[in-house]
Amino acid sequence: MMTKHSLHLAICGALALSAAPALAQQAAAKFAPIPVSSIFRPVQANGTADDALASGRVVPGVYAPAARASKHWRIAFLFPHTKDPYWSGCAYGVISEAKRLGVAVDILPAAGYDDLHGQLQKIEEAIAARYDAIVVSPISMTATNSAIAKARAAGIQVLELANDSRSDDLNLKVTTSLRSMGMEATRWVIRDAQQRGLKTINIALLPGPLGAGWVKGEVDGTRIAAQEAPIEVNILDIRYGDSERGLQSQLTERIVARHGARLDYILGCTGCAPAALGPIKAAKLDDKIRVVAFDLTSEIAQLVRTREIYAAADTKGVSQARVAINAAVNLLEGRTKEQPHTILVKLGMLDQQNLANYPFDTSIAPEGYRVQLSYDPSRE
DSSP states (O other): OOOHHHHHHHHHHHTTOOOGGGHHHHHHSOOOOEEEEEEESSOOTTOOHHHHHHHSEEEEEEEOOOOOOSSOOEEEEEOSOSSSHHHHHHHHHHHHHHHHHTOEEEEOOOSOTTOHHHHHHHHHHHHHTTOSEEEEOOSSSSTTHHHHHHHHHTTOEEEEESSOOOOSOOSEEEEOOHHHHHHHHHHHHHHHHHHTTOSEEEEEEEEESTTOHHHHHHHHHHHHHHHHOSSEEEEEEEEEOOSOHHHHHHHHHHHHHHHGGGOOEEEEOTTHHHHHHHHHHHTTOTTTOEEEESSOOHHHHHHHHTTSSOEEEEOOHHHHHHHHHHHHHHHHTTOOSSOOSEEEEOOEEEETTTGGGOOGGGTSOOTTOOOOOEEOGGGO
């Protein structure tokens, strides 16, 4: 059986991503300007990024690399965990840009989406350590709000990366339209069903842990796309749970046991979609049920290549991380005249049609990358 590590190496090699000898050069290279939408106030109070998109002034454009920092600013990144390739990609984006910008960073992961206490403790530790900025990827939409307010009261700049929240104390959100993530994945399913001549389809969702902002976005977006579809789309089941593989495999088994051959598609998160494949195959339904992912990792890209997963939306985790650390540096350097409320990185969509020329470097860490949780330019 292929391990996560070997899958990572396989996809990077198969898709001709950057070779290991070039890693040192890549770490110092500037990234290409990233397509984004900047959203300016006023926006809906205590809202999500999608609420800001609906209520604020939206300015399409690109986010360019920031100039090197004037001092070794200290920035803490609070990830939910580092257990899957999505957060490995984010770590790569953070560390590679920290080296280019000349700032010190520490990635402080919690133990998972069921470790809210751990993330809150990490925020407290970051406040006590007097970091210049904190970039948090919240486990909960609201449970980190008081900690964010405490950090701001201590004079620390606080930004948000990838996972959404309803805090109004953030200096800036850097994410994607999480609702659009669900919509784009589901629209792909609908187009695929139409090409197959299906007039009605039954789908099930494995969106991830209940309460996480990206999970709500996936589900809301799926429901919107289903309602707007030119064919009948029935959502038969939604099973929430931490993205840990064993749990997601169990949830898939329950879905398959209940609905069996009635199902046409299962849509799942980065940890959820690959975990669904085993139970579907064990039930001998792999020729009937197609799996589509709500987001992209190296593993999912490999599974698209082998036609085990049919497509994946892409929130471009590496690009989000790059924008977040560059925005933090620009904020600390006082370079931004008008600070947006939210920056949304433009989504991608991967399937067989664009597999050969997809820009994986915006989403996936390069071949041979090992997760690094800390960088300090003063030690070089």
